[in-house]
Amino acid sequence: MKKQILDGCTAAAHVAFALSDVATIYPITPIASMGETAQKWGLAGRRNLMGQALEVKELESELGAAGAVHGAAAAGALATTFTASQGLMLMIPNMYKISGELLPVVFHVGCRSLATHALSIFGDHQDVMACRATGFTMLASASVQETMDLALVAHLAAIEGSLPVLHFFDGWRTSSEMDTIDVIDYEDMRPLVNWDKVNEFRRKAMNPEHPGQRGSAQNPDVYFQNREASNRFYDAFPAIVQSCMDKVANLTGRSYHLVDYYGAPDADRVIVAIESAAEVVSETVDYLNREKGYKTGVIKIHLYRPFPVEAFRKSLPDSVKTIAVLDRTKEPGAQHEPLCEDVMSALYNTSRSSDIRIIGGRYGLSSKEFDPAMVKAVFDEMAKDNPKNPFTVGINDDVTNLSLDVTDNIETDVASQTFQSILYAIGNDGTVGGTKQVAEIIGNSPGLYAQAYFSYSAKKSGGYTISQLRIGRQPVISAYGINGADYVGCHKASYVNRFSMLDKIKEGGTFVLNSPWTPKQMCERLPLDMRRTIAEKKLKFYNIDADSIAAQCGLGTRINMPMQTVFLYLTNIILFDESLGALKEQIKKTYIHEGGDVV
Template sequence: MAHKITVDGNTAVAKVAFACTEVAAIYPITPSSPMAETCDQFATLGRKNIWGTTPTIVEMESEGGAAGAVHGSVTTGSLTTTFTASQGLLLMIPNMYKIAGELSPAVFHVSARSLACQGLCIFGDQGDVMACRQTGFAILASNSVQEAQDLALVAHGATLDARVPFLHFFDGFRTSHEVQKIDEIDDETIRQMINEEAVADFRRRALDPEHPTMRGTAQNPDMNFQGRESCQKYYEAAPAVVQASMDKLAALTGRSYHLFDYVGAPDAERVVVAMGSGCETLHETVEALVAAGEKVGLVKVRLYRPFAADAFVAALPKTVKTVTVLDRTKEPGAVGDPLYLDVCAAVAQGVQAGTAAFAQPRILGGRYGLGSKDFTPQMCKAVYDNMSAAKPVDHFAVGIVDDVTGRYLLGDERFEIPTGARKECMFWGIGADGTVGANKNSIKIIGTYTDNYAQGYFEYDSKKSGGVTVSHLRFGPDVIRSPYFCHKADFTACHCFNYLEKYDVLAAAKPGSTFLLASPYSAAEVWAHMPDEVEQTIIDKKLRFYVVDAAKIARANGMGTRTNTVLQTAFFKLSGILPEAEAIKELKAYAEKSYAMKGMDVVEKNWKCIDAAVAAIEEVHYPSQPAGAFKKPPTVAAEAPAFVKDVTAKMIAQKGNDLPVSAIPADGTWPTATTQWEKRNVAAFVPEWDPAVCIQCGNCSAICPHAAIRLKVYGKDALAGAPADFKSADTKTPKMKGLGEKMTVQCAPEDCMGCTLCVVKCPMSQPKKDPATGELKANPKPALKMVPQLSVREKEIKNWDFFLKLP
């Protein structure tokens, strides 16, 4: 039986690539960087490839340099790979033509990512890969973490046998960063997949001064055309080589792949063609629809280049009447997007040649998932329903409102995929608060210490550190084919109390499910401090509601603002996935594994947090009515510009998916100064200023990365009309006195991130040496000290507004 591991797509691919590689030329780019980092770590630790040597990992000055290094390396007979995405892949294109033109085996692993067009997007689609389809590289698509590992190995084996370089890709973030429980491929299996005779033949063709040959010649019109055509036999043979490699993998592992895999009803009349992670969502949708008696199917494209038209036509059921091709890219101005055009050509050729077992079907085209837009079963069903319409929408976008062209499909939210005993969990956190790391450990614990299949996906916004993160965890007894966000959560956790005012954190919570809130208030107090809308949702859904003061526990045990260990412990206690004693044991083991490099002191602090968290969780026995304390505030202020109210506010509230195409500037030109309207309100603690102690050095204002604490010098008359709590001090230095009689250091409580850099840099807030013992102790009278944000927010908002109006 295969050894199970719980791992993300990047790591799964990197393990295979490292085992099959002698040289890796790398340059980091999101979301492919972890592949290069993993290989670099393996090399540093002295790990060996299947030939018993440690690969040479070389970081270049750019992606163009990395591709040039790959070209040079393969030319001299070294088995070589690289890892890239997006604009980084585009920088490699000139060298890709040369590598392919010289029939040099190599593998590029690509976590497919959006290209910068009307705006920069670091998230996933297949635009970068499609820009390379004319380079001569074979293109192999993986749809899941398991497939990414398996087909990475197929690529490394097939490139040697075919003498064609391979671009192996999988969807950025959705597959590259998704954590799944998979069957691991061991080194012996890898070794059997690599044809040593093909390796020896590759080395014999290398440029070698002992056997001199020449490449890179210049060719004139009399023979360049012939030279370009001379590679054709290798490309015509490549699909059979790839299938042979897939068959070898099936014999060794039991997992079968084909150039085009069909799933669905044998007599399907409506068939979707796609590649990438969307195939997993389509697969489970097809299974549900077929079980309901519908004649639908799916063709998964695995080998996109060379496109084996005969094999594709053979994969379609003979009963097919309508085909929809889904592309995860946009090619403006083309008759259709790339995969659509290939399918149209392949089907037309098959019908024309008489090799197709069906009459010419109607072929529709659509786009989905650009920029990692979520692709759900409801959207999949809409695509199949569209094929049944008397006048189906063609060349549509699915999952967005395209009110400009009118060609779009939206999902039917009433449609649900049966999930059996599977559980879904959602965790709302702050970027860099440790929530994502803790949940990665949680899903690995579940995958390792239970018989459940497990999946974890981590939704980031582009702010990363300090931005919103939502962790989506699934686990259950059956294989999970759900590369989309959780929308029926059995467990919901909110790790930032202030999120209750900003986001609909309970929208996906199932009735009767569990809600865990990181709260500075006890179970007896919390109901008086939440918005009415949140409390009404808790009542309506009959949620089991728990609170824990994670920040208090973290501070008490020397962890500062890192509350992740406390909340992870609470999750395991409340979910009951593992017996409590076993869960605590494994949590402590993972804490040691995660933090041992930072010292046992840090590990022991985490252990103390785990022990303290178990006893600190409180259930809230809430009344049948909201407390009526307050309503959710508007997302932006009433005086905000129209664009901010209509567009930016929806993005801030995590409702940007609802924006129609017409709301977005077509050329990417946006108004400036819009960030001032976003009040993130994520700091549990903010700095409070003591003017009597301050020496007016300005270090706090200079160091703040968000300009959330500022210093102003002004005349005393400017204080007219100041709020009662507004603080000021007489200026002390000659330079300041020349600018005005008064000065203020003011914090913006809603913009502060609680990072404490201002306190760290304040000379008057540093620990003081105890004269008696010589020990450093907290300064009893600091100029800046961190205080609970909720206790000062209302008054400091008024003070900040007044401060901004000072000259």
């Protein structure tokens, strides 16, 4: 294994490439890069565990991709696809057939909102929750590191258990977030694969030399019986997943279970969550238990289907009085959302069902922020005699009045021990790409870890972008927006009138503005409240005319190189001479296809 900074899509593609013969795709935000990345690796000479390049086929739509992945698996190929949102919805009819035929297909999904009253390209769980009845098993990852580790578990378990797996992770928060992680080598994966099961699967493939019957139509006399006959595969699957998790743990030293409990052993309040929200809750639990004297915990669900009832029951501390289940989806008209219903069912008619109060809430639809202050609001609501049930958190619901009040501003120890920066820019000015390059330089340096996350308007090119970069001496796990930045960059001068960008900067922090304004003009162009904040927070304020520098260098509107250089110089996290040399290497790697003169 080697330490490297990657985004969630690349982490999942790394494993999918190793353990698949074919990937049938149709690009969709936020996982469009996965197929392209796999193709580039194949052209560069990378080979999978079967000794060949992953064959990536782009179809005319997600419906075609689903049909093709079904056909490839029926023909004996280890097959995968990458999708999200409405694309996943188009695959549902084929998903029923794939699971019904017990084919070990793996879908990697960067889950995303569905188009309802409006389209949204951002993340939540509405798409994957619509697939619960398809027969696909479902495995959730909460971070970029987990995405790599559990993608491997997904492929191993699909082969071992003869069932398809939908491996999902947060669209945007995890799919595009860059983290410094341990990358698993292909040769280390090889011994974990049950190659006898692979050969058995291939022997069952459609073949004119030994024909078999598939896709028949059945009458009432046998359909029901045959549908129930699949139960044994699903009954056995949780143990198979745990076995595969144990194999990966023995290799990596990172332990996973079907559900993981974190927090006080005598917790009286516990939150149940999936994916990156569980990381936010874990970080907040540490803070509340240590600093506020709370007794709280979190249960992180990894295997969602089949729901691991026994493992869930065993994970609950005996002291728990109230459970809040957080769902990142909405099912209009339902009593509760899916995860909450599953938790209620798991505890129904047990010895503890009368002792534990269960409430459900919604959070994070369309990538709405979910941070430690909101977690505290949920725990505080749980302590009330009559808490809201259901509730929402993260919005101000002045229509149905279900939202919780969020009043605290929390900085956890994890946040205080990292260097944090926020960069405001316009799409296509190079800032997002430049931030990724800085993250690579720092995140791949010995003793340093980086996390880079990007949000932008649906316009993408020409709309606003906000790049957030965290740097620490330990792995950075904070899966929420920065609230206390050490460094804020405004890469477009007009944004001083659009964003309250200094609300989230620490006292004594660094503020860098890209503008053509002279010091005298600053008193006229900068809003009064911004000038007051600069003075009151004792900020170090710098200005650079990066647009003029970019124009002089023939970069057009791309200001990423001068602004990256400013960041590396002012922060000095790595000695500037060293970081400048690394930046020049990044420039060569990124722009060599344009020719030596451009570099």
